[in-house]
Amino acid sequence: MKRTCQMIIALCLPLVLCGAAMAQHSGPYVGAFIGGNALMDSEGSDNQGSFILKFDPALQGSAVAGWDFAPGDPVGEGRIELEYTRRSNRLDQVKFAEGGFKGDGDLTVDSLLLNFFGVFHNATPWSPYVGGGLGAARMDASGLKVTGQPLGTGTSVVFAYQFGTGVDFALTNHLSLDLGYRFFSSIKPKFTEANGQSFKMDYYNHSATLGLRFGF
Amino acid sequence: MIKLSWAGFLLLVVAGCGYNGTPTRHNDFTPLTSIRIVAADPAIEASHTIAALTSTKLTVIGDYSGLFTRDITDQVTSWSSNASTASFPYASPNNNRVFGASAGAASLTASVGGVTSAIYPLTVSPATVTAIAITPANPSIPNGLTTQFTATGTFSDTTTQDLTFDAVWASDTAAVATVSDAPASKGFAQSHTIGTATISATFGGIPAGTTILTVTPAVLQSIAVSPANPSVLSLSTVNFTATGTYSDGTTPDITNQVAWLSSRPDLATIPASGTTSVTATTLAQGTAVISAALAGVTGTTNLKVTGGTLTGFTIAPATVTLANGTVTRLTATGTFSNGSTRDISGAVAWSTADSNLATVTKAGGNLVWLNALGVTTGTPITAKSGTLTATSSLIVSAPTLQTLTITPPTGFVDLTAGASTRFSLIAAFTDGSTQDVTASSTWSSRDTTKATVDNSSAFAKGRISGVPAAAGPVIIDASYGGLTPSPSVTVTVTTRTLQSLAITPGTLNVGNQVKFSASATYTGTTIKDVTEDTVWSIDKPNVAILADSTSQPGQVVAVGSGSATLTATFGGLSKSVTITVP
Known part of the structure; x- marks a missing residue:
């Protein structure tokens, strides 16, 4: 937790060091994000019934590469980007039916999404944005355990999507800070239980991210 | 910013929260480490003893790594006893029932997968049964319902034991009630008709335990109100019936037994009782719950009143002059809160100031006749709906009839066999006035094999129908006040082959009355309007209804949003169109 705070402070330092910049970047950009995410209680289900998986919140990291459209661009004001994110939440x-039992292991999700964000430019350096993305996620449940016994194994590649909103703060003409919220979900991944039968589970993830984008 | 707010709201809606349901799956990920046998009967569990020739049910409790326990009797793969004094002779689902064959001791075990229970010591006592009691004692149940009996034995060692499974069950009057002796349902009684039956449980060669089961009349369990959730225009009526479902499975019509109630009498009223049906009258737009109650049971349905609330209406004609002894049609057109207008002639209350001068007759649907009965320089005709009223004035004179004229004027009047056309009879009086006296006249056909007339009602008069497959000219006569028109009208009936039928649609909005027309295309491309000769129907009265199939053929009133099929049938052909009410 201490390390997280240090990282957030480090990311926010440019806010103090830089003056407000009004320029709106257009063209290619890259960026990196870090944040915290909360994986909602998930319903697992198989042919014996349903059960609930509760996960701990965790950190996540993302890398993006995309294109900023200039204000007035016929495509619209906003940006399109390719985003890779890794989330790993401990069970x-x-x-x-008998009650709750201690879980263990991580559910790790690597996602690659194509995002579209509409940006609401204004006369200040702050630019709110909203949008979403579509893509795929690879989910790995091979480490999940309950009462020390294997719960599920295997990986599942599923269709994934997200909705997001946030605000950009232009530090310079090329550097901007991004504070955002993402709701990430997917169709139900399918894993294999220790007894060989398969189960599916929900995946609904809320995250708050802080990142830097550098435009060329 | 507004867009952003909406987007944020959408996000919250989409995101939702985590799963908050109740798990149904058992935890079999945690290893089963031990199992133990427990007698289902607490008394037997306490003593580990059963009487000889009796049985008792055992359960198996699994212990999962010390974290939780669960009844896993249904997962037992084998039961065993080390002695002939006790055995497991029964098939599933009673394979967990141990039988004491003879007095002595036995060690019982059960296995689930590879886990075997600790020994369960069981003593089979030599005690013999001395009495059997059945509970519940002397019960009464409504016809059609069931009850479960239990037999309890008292033994020579003063102990008691549940003998429901071991006893032989019987009913002395199976027509009234039966009791099961099948292993899976021992002691389960089913009533069949009103009366009494003696239920007996026999065990151990002693007199059977008995009890008297009284089957009382079936009880009402639910009420269904029909039609279910109807949509009805304001200022109209709908008939409701109630059907009861009784415990014996019968479903009689109980319309005349229930107490009817409207939750919103300001929207719809309904009499508290009725016979074969009760008629609710709709007043204003909204939804009222119509309930039917009997013996503590209530059935309901939602009555949705559509078409707006009446805000005003007018009478046509506003002023009318009639010759004494004639009639004319009255129409009331309502304006509703949703902007719609429609004919409400049949829904308003009509009255005249002096019934010696004039009366108003409702002829069904929206057909209303004003009858001139006495000479007057003016008498008011009033229509009322709730607190709203409208008035017209009637002048009745007694001029001398001079001539009669049929319109359309005589000449070649084409009439298709199987279809009809209308004529009017216009009277001219000595004071220079004229009046349409069709409804007061008498019509006749000189050749009824070719064309017929209908004098059965004022509305039918003047309508000439071509006899199917007939052909040729025919003279039609009319008379009023002792005169006949000169010349009479001649129609030529032509037999044509119907090729197709078409409906000219209108645009519907809830509450509005719209006229649809039917036109028939015959060989030779002859097209005739057959709206009045067509039989009209609509399949979904919650969407649209026919305004008045007698006096307003083809006229449709939209009731509620949706789509319905309007069908016109004429000459053996049918044509349907989909009508959509937004």
């Missing part, structure tokens, strides 16, 4: 508890 805290599994609830069955």
Whole structure:
């Protein structure tokens, strides 16, 4: 947690060091984000019934590469980008009909999404944006355990999507700080239980991110 | 910024929260480490003893790594006993029932997968049964319902034991009630008709335990109100019926037994009781719950009143002069809160100031006749709906009839066999006035094999119908006040082959009355309007209804949003169109 705070402070330092910049970048850009995410309680289901998987919040990291459209561009004001994100949440508890039991292991998700964000430029350096993305996610449940026993194994590649909103703060003509929120979800991934039968689970993830984008 | 706010709201809606349901799956990920046998009967569990020739049910509790326990009796793969004194002779689902074959001791075990239970010591006592009691004692149940009996044995060692499974069950009057002796449902009684039956449980060669089961009349379990959730225009009526479902499975019509109630009498009223049906009258737009209650059971349906609330209406004609003894049609047109207008002639209350001078007759649907009965320089005709009223004035004179004229004027009047056309009879009086006296006249055909007339009602008069497959000219006569028109009218009936039927649609909005027309195309491209000769129907009264199939053929009133099929049938052909109410 201390390290997280240090990183957030480091990311925010440019806000103090830089004056407000009004220029709006257009053209290619790259960026990196870090944030925290909360994976919502998930319903797992198989042919024996349903159970609940509760995960701990965790950090996540993203890298983006995209294109800023200039204000007045016929495509619209906003940006299009390719985003890679890794989320890994530790299984805290599994609830069955008998009650809750200690969980263990990580559910790791690597996603690659094509995002579209509309940006609301104004006379200040702050530019709110809203948008979403579509793509794929590779989910790895091979480490999940309950009461020390294997719960699920295998990986699943599924269609994924997200909705996002946030605000950009232009530090310079080329550098901007991004504070955002993302809701990430997917169709239900399918994993294999220890007894060989398969189960599916929900995946709904809320995250708050802080990142820097550098435009060329 | 507004867009951003909407986007944020959308995000919150889409995002939702995590799963908040109740898990149904058992935890079998955690290893089962031990199991133990427990007698289902607490008394037997306490003593580990059953009487000889009796049985008891055992359960198996699994322990999962010390974290939780669960009844896993249904997962037991084998039961065993080390002695002949106790055995497991029964098939599933009673394979967990141990039988004490003879007095002595036995060690019982159960296995689930590779896990075997600790020994469950069971003693089979030599005690013999001395009495059997059945519970519940002397119960009464409504016809059609069931009850579960339990037999409890008292033994020579003063202990008691549940003998429901071991006893032989019987009913002395199976027509009234039966009781099951099948292993899976021992002691389960089903009633069949009103009366009494003696239920007995026999065990151990002693007199059977008995009890009297009284089957009482079936009880009402639910009420269904029909039609279910109707949509009805304001200022109209709808008939409701109630059907009861009784415990014996019968579903009689109980319309005349229930108490009817409208939750919103300001929107729809309904009498508290009725016979074969009760008629609700709709007043204003909204939804009222119509309930039917009997013996503590209530059935409901939602009555949706559409078409707006009446805000005003007018009478046509506003002023009318009639010759004494004639009639004319009255029309009331309502204006509603949703902007619609429609004919409400049949829904308003009509009255005249002096019934010696004039009366108003409702002839069904929206057909209303004003009858001139006495000479007057002016008498008011009033229509009322709720607090709204409208008035017209009637002048009745007694001029001398001079001539009669049929319109359309005589000449070649084409009439298709199987279809009809209308004529009017216009009277001219000595004071120079004229009046349409069709409804007061008498019509006749000189050759009814070719064309017929209908004098059965004022509305039917003047309508000439071509006899199917007939052909040729025919003279039609009319008379009023002792005169006949000169010349009479001649129609030529022509037999034509119907090729197709078409409906000219209108645009519907809820509450509005719209006229649809039917036209028939015959061989030779002859097209005739057959709206009045067509049988009209609509399949979904919650969407649209026919305004008045008698006096307003083809006229449709939209009731509620949706799509319905309007069908016109004429000459053996049918044509349907989909009408959509926005």
